[in-house]
Amino acid sequence: MRAMQIQRLEGPESMSLVEIDDARADEKQFLIEVHAAGVTFPDLLQTRGAYQIKPPLPFVPGSEVAGIVRSAPEGSALRVGSRVAAFPGMGGFQELVAVHPRAVFALPDRISFEAGAALPMNYLTVNFALVRRGRLRAGETVLVHGAAGGVGSAAVQVAKALGARVIAVVSTPAKRAIAVQAGADEVVLAEDFLNASKSITGGRGVDVVLDPVGGDRFTDSLRSLAPEGRLLVVGFTAGEIPTVKVNRLLLNNVDVVGVGLGAFMMRDPALLQNEWAMLVPHLEAGRLDPPLGGTYPLAEAARALTEMEARRAIGKIVLRVR
Numbered sequence: 001m002r003a004m005q006i007q008r009l010e011g012p013e014s015m016s017l018v019e020i021d022d023a024r025a026d027e028k029q030f031l032i033e034v035h036a037a038g039v040t041f042p043d044l045l046q047t048r049g050a051y052q053i054k055p056p057l058p059f060v061p062g063s064e065v066a067g068i069v070r071s072a073p074e075g076s077a078l079r080v081g082s083r084v085a086a087f088p089g090m091g092g093f094q095e096l097v098a099v100h101p102r103a104v105f106a107l108p109d110r111i112s113f114e115a116g117a118a119l120p121m122n123y124l125t126v127n128f129a130l131v132r133r134g135r136l137r138a139g140e141t142v143l144v145h146g147a148a149g150g151v152g153s154a155a156v157q158v159a160k161a162l163g164a165r166v167i168a169v170v171s172t173p174a175k176r177a178i179a180v181q182a183g184a185d186e187v188v189l190a191e192d193f194l195n196a197s198k199s200i201t202g203g204r205g206v207d208v209v210l211d212p213v214g215g216d217r218f219t220d221s222l223r224s225l226a227p228e229g230r231l232l233v234v235g236f237t238a239g240e241i242p243t244v245k246v247n248r249l250l251l252n253n254v255d256v257v258g259v260g261l262g263a264f265m266m267r268d269p270a271l272l273q274n275e276w277a278m279l280v281p282h283l284e285a286g287r288l289d290p291p292l293g294g295t296y297p298l299a300e301a302a303r304a305l306t307e308m309e310a311r312r313a314i315g316k317i318v319l320r321v322r
Helices: 041-046 113-117 120-133 150-161 173-182 190-200 215-223 247-251 261-267 271-284 298-309
Strands: 002-006 015-019 030-038 065-071 083-086 096-099 104-106 141-144 165-170 186-189 206-211 225-233 255-258 292-297 316-320
Touching: 002 298, 015 298, 030 083, 030 113, 030 120, 041 298, 065 113, 083 113, 104 271, 113 292, 113 316, 120 150, 120 206, 120 225, 120 261, 120 271, 141 150, 150 165, 150 173, 150 206, 150 271, 150 316, 165 173, 165 190, 173 186, 186 190, 190 215, 206 215, 215 225, 215 247, 261 271, 292 298, 298 316
Parallel strands: 141 165, 141 206, 165 186, 206 225, 225 255, 292 316
Antiparallel strands: 002 015, 030 065, 030 096, 030 316, 065 083, 083 104
8 A cells, every 4th residue: 555654864855655565454443545634734754753652763643533444343343344433543645544432423414534534533633622621612712723724724613513703823924715615704914913802792791712832922822812711722733842831820810721632632531522522513514624735645745745835735635645
């Protein structure tokens, strides 16, 4: 089968398209024929050895896919031929992948494989962030950083589906359109998001900030919170991991909340299926529809990751595998 391997830890260009043995599933796994694979920030980090998971070289990255079941464990509700999305964690950038049942999800017919591959990492993460970690309630206001990217646009859509008012933060005027497409009520530029969000909320501040960016925005994100607001720390695409002076938390009784889906699902094997079940009604109703940015053939995975690294990507990047 064809696969994109990371062969050296020197960035995206160290990936190569190779032929390797077909993936095999044991009796407890699904074997999935991959039609599309999502491109995520951890994939980029892995090309430089900068992610916490460091497999021996060479290896195939790719944490999320969509495709068709080739073989299924006995007794599974999903059968051979079922359309699925899946969260293998590794090995998605290849034509076949074996996945544990807890990370395989029935894909509604209205969702394309490309859109399906955009769901597992980002949408499961932001639903977990907003509902479980952020305690979001309908009618609250959510500020989303990086709203033109994959995680950010997913957060805009999920927050809207949950009944929130959404302020989207983008880095350039050119990225406004994707945040609007995702459903944001207001779109503001990163350079002045604190003043803009205060103005929009009549000086009160926002109830929740979802931040996959980190870096030098962090302090102003805390300042943008209303009393008892929650700042959800999802990632650090800006590269810098910020620090916080905890006295700032006392001023308005605000929370800084870590969001680690991977760490939590190790403790709760049912977590992914439960999170997916919450998304399904919104998927079937059309409230969740990933804004796709670039779609690249498998052989151009390095170019896709380079676009992400250069912060030129708008929307979710996906690889066409078949």
